[in-house]
Amino acid sequence: MWTFEDKGADLQLPESLSDKLRMVRWHEHSSDIVPISGSKATGVAKVVEHLSLKPENVMVFGDGLNDMELFDYAGISVAMGVSHDKIKEKADYITKTVEEDGIFDALEGFGMVEKELHFPQIDIETVEGPLATIKTNHGDLRIKLFPEQAPKTVANFVALSKDGYYDGVIFHRIIKDFMIQGGDPTGTGMGGESIYGQAFEDEFSEELYNIRGALSMANAGPNTNGSQFFIVQNQHLPYSKKEIARGGWPEPIAEIYAEQGGTPHLDRRHTVFGQLVDAESFAVLDAIAAVETEAMDKPVEDVVIETIEIED
The missing domain is CATH 3.40.50.1000 (HAD superfamily/HAD-like)
Structure with a gap:
């Protein structure tokens, strides 16, 4: 009653x-x-x-x-x-x-049933979510974002992009066969702020990994995310699918790492929240990674983020 x-x-x-x-x-x-x-x-x-x-x-x-x-x-x-x-x-x-x-x-x-995992980076065409286009002076990088797995990180990136925070910012650190890093308005790798007014926590997911083309947050240690990000460019790993799977990675992800490359040592250290979506974007990524660099891996000629467009 x-x-x-x-x-x-x-x-x-x-x-x-x-x-x-x-x-x-x-x-x-x-x-x-x-x-x-x-x-x-x-x-x-x-x-x-x-x-x-x-x-x-x-x-x-x-x-x-x-x-x-x-x-x-x-x-x-x-x-x-x-x-x-x-x-x-x-x-x-x-x-x-x-x-x-x-x-x-x-x-x-509680681990009472086996968790069913979906890997959106592998099945990118079917994923719903915002599409970011990072327009650079070397071409466009089109990236699907994953708010379901990394809601706070995606919200931060989308808001900063829409506010023009990244406009004119350079990729200040580029290492061929590793990654390209940007998102710091000071261009030094020491700056950048989140929309939350302070560093925010990592959002690790069993469904997202630092495979080639992954968009991840740069940080200075656990739970120190701000505005800086990097895109994984590595194309070759010296390990087989079997060896990677033995390390605890899911077999579909181990296969991607073995065939396409990536940076598995960064998994659960850096929050993955997006993935390049097409061959043209990968070509631009490789072109940027190939530029001449000087001390501290900074490009001799600036690689500039002209703007980042978001399609919700």
Whole structure:
């Protein structure tokens, strides 16, 4: 039974009922009315006892304040995506909504089912997301961005690009057979700020890797992302697919590394958030990587980002 109250807790049970029933609040203006000795938790406890299990064997899902007792009882508690803040605070794990397959997401998160991975860099044509075109004085680099895997990083890059932050900025560090790096308005590799006003955290994904053509964040260590980025240019690795897979990389990614190149040693050190999409862009990447450089790997002649266009 639900109650509907103008103010929280303004409804009280009469004495004739209060020795048999109690109110369990689940909303600011509503409560469940349940037997004084009964609740979701006691109901689950009876089932658990009947099955000769223990509370630590139980995983429960909830979203409202009337799930608090259940969360106290169970070994593992999971808050659904639209849960009350107090439920989220108490939960062992916060998952997505039911419509977003939140239960399956939680099972994956706890390692109870094998996580199904998708590699958008390999299947780039089917990926939804913004398309960035980095226009340089050497040609255009067209890059698909991955907000699903790296939402904060993509939001930062898109906002800076739309604000013209990168306009006129150079690629200040270029190393052939490795990568090209830019995004620092000072052109020194020491500057650059994020839209968040401070360095922000890494967003590593099991679905994104520093394969050839990957767009990644440059950093000065863990969780020091700002505005600088690099594009992986390496074309050759001295390892076979089998050797790379033995190192823990998924087989499809190991195959890409072995056949096309990349920088696997940067995985889980630098946030990947985009990928070059066409042969023309790879040709421009290789042309930029081949320019003459001087001390500190800076090009003798500036390689300039004229602007970055974003197609949402």
